[in-house]
Amino acid sequence: MAKVGEEFIEKIIQINRVTKVTKGGKRLRFSALVIVGDGKGKVGFGLGKAPEVPDAIRKAIEKAKKSMIEVPISKDTIPHTIMTKFGATKILLKPAKPGTGVIAGGTVRAIMDAAGIKDIVTKCIGSSNPHNLVKATFKALSQLQSVEYVARKRGKSIEEIMREMRV
Numbered sequence: 001m002a003k004v005g006e007e008f009i010e011k012i013i014q015i016n017r018v019t020k021v022t023k024g025g026k027r028l029r030f031s032a033l034v035i036v037g038d039g040k041g042k043v044g045f046g047l048g049k050a051p052e053v054p055d056a057i058r059k060a061i062e063k064a065k066k067s068m069i070e071v072p073i074s075k076d077t078i079p080h081t082i083m084t085k086f087g088a089t090k091i092l093l094k095p096a097k098p099g100t101g102v103i104a105g106g107t108v109r110a111i112m113d114a115a116g117i118k119d120i121v122t123k124c125i126g127s128s129n130p131h132n133l134v135k136a137t138f139k140a141l142s143q144l145q146s147v148e149y150v151a152r153k154r155g156k157s158i159e160e161i162m163r164e165m166r167v
Contacts, residue, residue, distance in 0.1 A: 010061055011035045011110040013045075014130045015053060033130060034060035036068070037114025043141070044068035045111075045134050069138065072146035076118035079147055086136035088127035093140050096121045107133045115141070 013033040020027040030053045037043035044067040048059030072079055077095040084091055091108070096119040102112045104122040107130050112120055124133060151161045 007038075008065070009035075009037045009039055009114045010064075011114055012057060013107055013110060013134060015056070018049070030056045032056040032060040033134065034064050035110050035114045035134070036061055036064035037111075037116065039114065039116040041071045041073045041116055042068045043071060043111060043115040043138075045138060047131075069142050071115050071117070071141045072144050072149070073115070073117060074147060076116075077120055078117065078141075078144055080144070082140045082143060084136055084140040084143065085126075086139055087129075087132040089129065089132040089136045090125040091133065091136040091140055092123040092125065093137075094121040094123075095119070105133075108137055111137050111141075 011034065013035055016031045018029045018031050020029070029049055029051055031047060031049045032053070033045065033047050034057060035043065035045050044064040046060040046063030046067060048056045048063060050056040050059055076098060078093055079095065081092070081094045096103070098119055100119045100121065102109050102118065102120055104112055104120065105124055105128065108122045108124065111134065147158055147161055151158045154161070
């Protein structure tokens with residue numbers, strides 16, 4: 001599955017201390033939310049839990065590599081505007097002109113950097129809980145459709161689709 005020597009961008013979004021109260025006392029564990037991407041359109045997220053922080057991060061990275069999705073990127077941005085909702089979080093992703101940069105909060109910025117998207121405008125509406133924000137962003141990225149896919153689906157050329165988008 002993974003090629004030898006293939007490098008991934010790994011970003012830790014959140015490390016949380018979780019305590020379970022039992023009859024014998026408190027059990028302390030750590031949960032880590034991690035983003036992994038190749039910088040060329042593949043990105044994934046994972047949540048790992050373990051008694052120690054490094055173990056939790058390692059588990060999260062392994063899960064993130066297994067849950068990677070392909071993101072259609074055209075000219076360092078996304079092909080079209082999309083808005084999705086997960087829980088109490090709404091996320092708006094808009095393509096931007098070259099040179100704009102990544103205009104996003106910390107959580108969404110980490111996802112865009114790992115995916116290799118260089119020009120995008122985002123807006124988080126509602127809850128900014130990192131877990132819901134990551135899931136809403138991934139839901140939006142997975143619903144994006146490339147220009148080639150839309151052209152093939154409609155039986156038109158890519159130029160015709162691009163002309164329709166400008167009008």
